[in-house]
Amino acid sequence: MNYKTKQVITVCGIVLFLFGCSSDQKNKSMIDTKNATVNEKVTSLLSKMTIEEKVGQMNQYNGFWDVTGPVPEEGNAKTKYEHLRKGWVGSMLNVRGTENVRAVQKIAVEETRLGIPLIIGFDVIHGYKTLSPIPLAESASWDLEAIECSARVAGTEAAASGINWTFAPMVDISRDARWGRVMEGAGEDPYLGSKIAKARVKGFQGDDLSKNNTIAACAKHFAAYGFSESGKEYNSVDIGTSTLYNTVLPPFKAAVDGGVRTIMNSFNELNGVPVTASKFLQRDILKDKWNFDGFVISDWASINEIIIWGHAKDKKEAAKLASIAGSDMDMEGYVYIRELANLVKEGVVKESILDDAVRRILTVKFELGLFDDPYRYCDPENEKKSIGNKEHMDAVLDVAKKSIVLLKNENNLLPLKKKGQKIALIGPLADDNNSPLGSWRLGSDDNTAVSVLEGMKNYKENTLVFEKGLDLFTGDVAFTQQVNVNTTDDSKISKAVAAAKSADVVVMVLGEHGFQSGEGRSRTKLDLPGLQQELLEAVYKANKNVVLVLNNGRPLAIEWADENIPAIVEAWQLGTQSGNAIAEVLYGDYNPSGKLPMSFPRNVGQVPIYYNYKNTGRPNTEQHVFWSHYIDSEKTPLYPFGYGLSYTTFEYSNLTIKGGETFSVNDTITVTVDLKNTGDVDGKEVAQLYIRDLVGSVTRPVRELKGFELVPLKAGESKTLEFTLSKNELGFYDNDGNFMVEAGDFKVFVGGSSTTKLEKSFELKN
Numbered sequence: 001m002n003y004k005t006k007q008v009i010t011v012c013g014i015v016l017f018l019f020g021c022s023s024d025q026k027n028k029s030m031i032d033t034k035n036a037t038v039n040e041k042v043t044s045l046l047s048k049m050t051i052e053e054k055v056g057q058m059n060q061y062n063g064f065w066d067v068t069g070p071v072p073e074e075g076n077a078k079t080k081y082e083h084l085r086k087g088w089v090g091s092m093l094n095v096r097g098t099e100n101v102r103a104v105q106k107i108a109v110e111e112t113r114l115g116i117p118l119i120i121g122f123d124v125i126h127g128y129k130t131l132s133p134i135p136l137a138e139s140a141s142w143d144l145e146a147i148e149c150s151a152r153v154a155g156t157e158a159a160a161s162g163i164n165w166t167f168a169p170m171v172d173i174s175r176d177a178r179w180g181r182v183m184e185g186a187g188e189d190p191y192l193g194s195k196i197a198k199a200r201v202k203g204f205q206g207d208d209l210s211k212n213n214t215i216a217a218c219a220k221h222f223a224a225y226g227f228s229e230s231g232k233e234y235n236s237v238d239i240g241t242s243t244l245y246n247t248v249l250p251p252f253k254a255a256v257d258g259g260v261r262t263i264m265n266s267f268n269e270l271n272g273v274p275v276t277a278s279k280f281l282q283r284d285i286l287k288d289k290w291n292f293d294g295f296v297i298s299d300w301a302s303i304n305e306i307i308i309w310g311h312a313k314d315k316k317e318a319a320k321l322a323s324i325a326g327s328d329m330d331m332e333g334y335v336y337i338r339e340l341a342n343l344v345k346e347g348v349v350k351e352s353i354l355d356d357a358v359r360r361i362l363t364v365k366f367e368l369g370l371f372d373d374p375y376r377y378c379d380p381e382n383e384k385k386s387i388g389n390k391e392h393m394d395a396v397l398d399v400a401k402k403s404i405v406l407l408k409n410e411n412n413l414l415p416l417k418k419k420g421q422k423i424a425l426i427g428p429l430a431d432d433n434n435s436p437l438g439s440w441r442l443g444s445d446d447n448t449a450v451s452v453l454e455g456m457k458n459y460k461e462n463t464l465v466f467e468k469g470l471d472l473f474t475g476d477v478a479f480t481q482q483v484n485v486n487t488t489d490d491s492k493i494s495k496a497v498a499a500a501k502s503a504d505v506v507v508m509v510l511g512e513h514g515f516q517s518g519e520g521r522s523r524t525k526l527d528l529p530g531l532q533q534e535l536l537e538a539v540y541k542a543n544k545n546v547v548l549v550l551n552n553g554r555p556l557a558i559e560w561a562d563e564n565i566p567a568i569v570e571a572w573q574l575g576t577q578s579g580n581a582i583a584e585v586l587y588g589d590y591n592p593s594g595k596l597p598m599s600f601p602r603n604v605g606q607v608p609i610y611y612n613y614k615n616t617g618r619p620n621t622e623q624h625v626f627w628s629h630y631i632d633s634e635k636t637p638l639y640p641f642g643y644g645l646s647y648t649t650f651e652y653s654n655l656t657i658k659g660g661e662t663f664s665v666n667d668t669i670t671v672t673v674d675l676k677n678t679g680d681v682d683g684k685e686v687a688q689l690y691i692r693d694l695v696g697s698v699t700r701p702v703r704e705l706k707g708f709e710l711v712p713l714k715a716g717e718s719k720t721l722e723f724t725l726s727k728n729e730l731g732f733y734d735n736d737g738n739f740m741v742e743a744g745d746f747k748v749f750v751g752g753s754s755t756t757k758l759e760k761s762f763e764l765k766n
């Protein structure tokens with residue numbers, strides 16, 4: 001019996017067992033609080049709670065079958081149920097499905113002294129059952145409405161399955177493609193990342209958290225996890241305060257301003273302090289400075305890891321440090337439940353720390369409507385109706401198309417002709433129904449994505465021949481498992497070459513499997529894994545008309561392909577409707593409009609690479625070797641941030657700063673530019689505005705994105721675009737975390753990528 005089967009059997013047994021334990025008791029905690037405000041209700045409930053019950057609210061247990069971290073020794077079902085019945089559990093994660101959720105909720109509500117409902121959390125990262133593209137891919141759409149809609153679909157399906165709370169969005173900025181979790185974020189830029197963070201929070205939470213189709217969001221991982229040294233998972237982080245304030249924190253701040261109800265802390269340390277124990281981050285910045293009034297959940301057993309990092313000598317000290325620092329809930333760590341009540345009784349941790357944490361947790365539970373009806377998310381009829389319906393399928397197809405980035409299209413090889421063509425479809429990922437689902441998709445079923453092969457079969461007037469060319473792996477692939485990449489068996493390559501020889505055009509689907517990125521999947525190479533490069537070169541030798549479709553969860557270094565292959569399409573892992581989206585783009589039924597949210601390096605040695613770097617003292621004195629560069633590679637990326645082509649072309653002109661060239665630091669500056677679709681098909685362009693603050697008391701990046709607009713334009717059509725720059729865009733954080741705008745000279749750049757040349761200057765005066 002494999003691990004998963006075993007766990008499912010356990011859970012079925014548990015559900016039956018639990019339903020046997022019926023009770024007439026009602027939700028006792030709400031009896032005297034019906035017409036009061038949430039605050040009054042929380043105060044009243046808090047006044048009735050024992051220390052143990054308070055600690056219980058701060059305790060979260062993993063459910064019974066999905067495991068998303070190492071299982072602690074205490075983590076057995078018997079202990080979990082005992083604690084549940086005592087009212088020592090405030091939340092569970094990885095319990096899903098209305099029946100399972102109802103079962104555990106029933107214990108919390110009917111068998112505990114106060115009947116406080118559980119809040120049920122789950123990693124709804126890019127969809128629940130119906131999957132959207134992985135978040136990095138979706139970010140390439142720069143389409144905030146589509147991104148919000150995708151989160152709404154995810155939230156609706158999760159809520160229908162009993163879930164109240166998602167551990168998303170991940171808002172970690174990362175500049176290092178080696179880090180597997182870049183697939184979960186919005187890429188390298190804090191401005192784009194902040195806009196996307198807000199859109200995702202809005203999508204999950206809606207306007208009213210108490211509706212049964214909205215769930216609480218969680219911005220994670222607070223903070224700086226995306227800067228794991230050398231891209232190695234769970235590693236130390238060593239960044240300066242300027243990067244912390246200007247790059248890492250802004251998307252969290254945006255999520256808080258957007259009303260996010262929870263924040264997850266993180267596995268990394270910062271300045272020698274594991275962030276789960278960081279009072280500076282959690283209490284001083286998040287709760288005091290930003291007035292965040294939701295709650296903070298630890299990452300999986302990250303309170304325990306304070307000990308392993310060498311910052312606390314035992315669980316007692318870890319519980320003390322984390323609670324005082326402002327970690328309100330312990331995820332599957334068994335530290336608070338074991339230590340916190342005694343720490344309060346001994347006077348080491350003030351009871352007011354518990355009161356603050358529990359107040360925050362109960363507030364969110366009230367807002368979710370769980371006290372009014374703890375089973376409001378447990379309606380099996382709604383579960384059937386809301387999950388995987390046509391509306392959701394259409395929404396994820398829409399965002400999947402918008403996420404595709406056209407990287408190269410020499411001689412207009414794309415779009416493909418719809419008739420009379422013999423097309424060879426080649427590659428280990430071309431017929432894969434699983435990989436496009438990406439990582440982090442525990443709520444969905446395996447093998448439910450539309451493959452590229454299936455998508456292309458819809459275009460019936462061409463002849464389509466499929467050859468796998470390679471097996472990517474030896475053995476199984478799974479979310480919790482290391483994959484074994486095939487590096488030896490090239491026996492299928494010859495058949496692929498033969499198919500290529502007799503074809504008009506070859507479409508190759510290569511890249512990373514969905515389980516080659518995500519948590520615990522750092523890489524030291526950014527090439528095409530296994531024998532795919534060999535396959536690509538062999539096929540290209542046989543037929544030069546190759547369209548390379550990349551499936552991947554991170555930027556890849558594909559310098560050879562860029563030099564040789566005429567057309568390259570970045571199609572990431574696009575979720576349930578992947579193959580349909582890709583086929584529509586290949587055939588020109590959708591004109592690609594995506595732009596890269598992360599720079600693609602030429603080689604792994606350039607990493608971390610990002611567009612908003614500092615000038616250095618020696619940026620370009622090319623007459624000798626003493627300047628900032630490499631002797632064996634160019635220093636520019638292969639494809640820069642913000643880059644992406646279309647089947648049409650766009651022209652920018654007449655960049656104008658309205659009202660002259662000198663402004664006061666308090667002014668709002670209006671910038672206009674003309675954008676024209678100069679090709680002969682309709683298309684959409686992401687127009688981007690960057691600034692450079694030339695002299696700063698803290699040096700400023702060579703470019704910073706400060707505005708963008710997604711502009712649909714018919715063939716030949718033009719439009720004047722208007723951007724505004726005010727304090728928010730022109731200022732920055734100093735090294736004490738104060739936001740300020742400094743007088744001085746600025747440049748503004750507008751265009752279709754971060755390397756645009758169109759620029760104007762202006763000056764700010766005090």
Ligand code: BGC
Pocket residue numbers: 068069093123167220299300519
């Ligand atoms: C991850 C979190 C996730 C949690 C619960 C951890 O290992 O870092 O992002 O939400 O597990 O699954």
